[in-house]
Amino acid sequence: MRRRDSDLEGQLAELRERNQALRRFVADAAHELVEPLVTLETSAVALGADLVKYGAPDLVVRADSMGKVAARGRLLVDTLLQDAESSERPPELQPIELADVVADALTLLERTIQAVSAEVVVGPMPTITSHAQLLSIVIRNLVANGVKYASPQAKSVQITADRIDTGWRLSVISRGRRIPQADVERVFRRFERGDEKARGRGSGLGLAICARIVERLGGVLGVVPEPGVGNRFFLLLPDARSDTAPG
16 A cells, blocks of 8 residues: 555656646747747738738738737737746736726737727726736637627627626627537637537637636636627636725
8 A cells, every 4th residue: 555655646746747847848839939929910910001002902801811810829829828827826816907907908909809890898897806917818818709709790899897796707798609508618628619610710728728717816717698699708706805896
């Protein structure tokens, strides 16, 4: 029994070391990928602006597509990086203005939102105790998905915050094809994306990592199909003494 326990402890220590090495590798790889993706995104935007002057609409569309792909890749890399870094240690929580976090996330998504002429409506936001950078990553993913999958006739996303018994519920509501009830849990699993024909192409990693990040913040990430057309992704964030009502 002692020998078996010793062997198991050795195997567990080896697995922990491999896991830490894998996280470091992911963080290093993400750092290396960010710069070329940012360069590609900004270059595509500049190229599109130049092509407009020469009256080449087909090439403008291609340049715009390049920029969108680069922006999406950068967001995924940022998410992977935050997941790798935050898993090394518990996040340091402090009072933050949720309105500022949302504004920061939307600023980083400005080109993505403008490219499809989408509208993002933000309601009153509270002061909460959480981690601004990690929350920004999650909000950016949810808004980017909402814009990407929104109905062509209703390119709008709504962000709201509601008081609940255990804390706050932050919701990102989009109008588009509803996620089937059978896929509600599945969309948060790695490499699984629900109805592929309805959801389009992608890695299936963004929501899974966001769910992990929200768990580290002490909360829960979920989704419910909205009545009619659309989906409500929500974060249930725990209460804290310093939380104040939306202003």
